[in-house]
Amino acid sequence: xxxxxxxxxxxxxxxxxxxxxxxxxxxxxxxxxxxxxxxxxxxxxxxxxxxxxxxxxxxxxxxxxxxxxxxxxxxxxxxxxxxxxxxxxxxxxxxxxxxxxxxxxxxxxxxxxxxxxxxxxxxxxxxxxxxxxxxxxxxxxxxxxxxxxxxxxxxxxxxxxxxxxxxxxxxxxxxxxxxxxxxxxxxxxxxxxxxxxxxxxxxxxxxxxxxxxxxxxxxxxxxxxxxxxxxxxxxxxxxxxxxxxxxxxxxxx
Numbered sequence: 086x087x088x089x090x091x092x093x094x095x096x097x098x099x100x101x102x103x104x105x106x107x108x109x110x111x112x113x114x115x116x117x118x119x120x121x122x123x124x125x126x127x128x129x130x131x132x133x134x135x136x137x138x139x140x141x142x143x144x145x146x147x148x149x150x151x152x153x154x155x156x157x158x159x160x161x162x163x164x165x166x167x168x169x170x171x172x173x174x175x176x177x178x179x180x181x182x183x184x185x186x187x188x189x190x191x192x193x194x195x196x197x198x199x200x201x202x203x204x205x206x207x208x209x210x211x212x213x214x215x216x217x218x219x220x221x222x223x224x225x226x227x228x229x230x231x232x233x234x235x236x237x238x239x240x241x242x243x244x245x246x247x248x249x250x251x252x253x254x255x256x257x258x259x260x261x262x263x264x265x266x267x268x269x270x271x272x273x274x275x276x277x278x279x280x281x282x283x284x285x286x287x288x289x290x291x292x293x294x295x296x297x298x299x300x301x302x303x304x305x306x307x308x309x310x311x312x313x314x315x316x317x318x319x320x321x322x323x324x325x326x327x328x329x330x331x332x333x334x335x336x337x338x
Contacts, residue, residue, distance in 0.1 A: 090245035093117040099147035113214030217244040218318030262338040268327025276316035
């Protein structure tokens with residue numbers, strides 16, 4: 086196995102950027118989720134997991150982030166850009182199945198969660214500082230869907246791991262360690278349950294409801310005590326920091 090792609094997302098829920106190499110600390114890739122958009126009215130972190138309110142964020146390049154005024158005009162809500170989460174920061178996650186059934190403009194039920202249960206304090210990660218997915222999983226999702234392919238960026242991974250296996254090999258990785266290059270060691274925690282974000286337009290990419298629907302039909306995986314959920318990829322924490330580069334070898338420990 087090897088690192089096929091490295092990506093970071095300078096502002097949470099905005100578009101990311103590919104990098105050739107990066108330092109990796111306990112806070113993930115350098116510059117990843119360094120800032121977030123705060124909804125002034127609710128005090129919650131803006132997240133495209135609630136597409137009715139925040140899907141427009143996925144039209145904006147995070148590396149060249151617009152001003153707060155521009156983001157406010159874009160979303161129709163007063164927002165601020167912040168680099169430190171408020172105490173007890175929360176975000177909304179629309180029920181994915183309801184978004185699939187009723188559409189992105191419908192006011193559907195949502196859950197409210199706190200940030201970063203598997204990440205260091207003061208970060209903007211939904212759960213853990215590293216998210217990765219394999220080429221095998223992407224190829225399988227694509228093959229099972231009507232388009233015959235699916236783009237990795239829809240799942241917003243930090244690492245895309247090239248592997249010669251088939252199916253969803255990372256489903257078996259929680260509890261194991263990944264050695265990336267000569268330095269970095271990642272401890273895989275759990276499969277990544279998917280929200281509505283993969284179905285949304287990402288920059289020039291149009292909507293693709295099958296990016297979630299296919300996963301929901303073909304890869305439901307137990308997530309902690311919540312029972313099987315639609316999953317693609319896994320979350321990991323950094324057990325040993327260092328530097329990673331595109332092309333680095335990856336092995337399971």
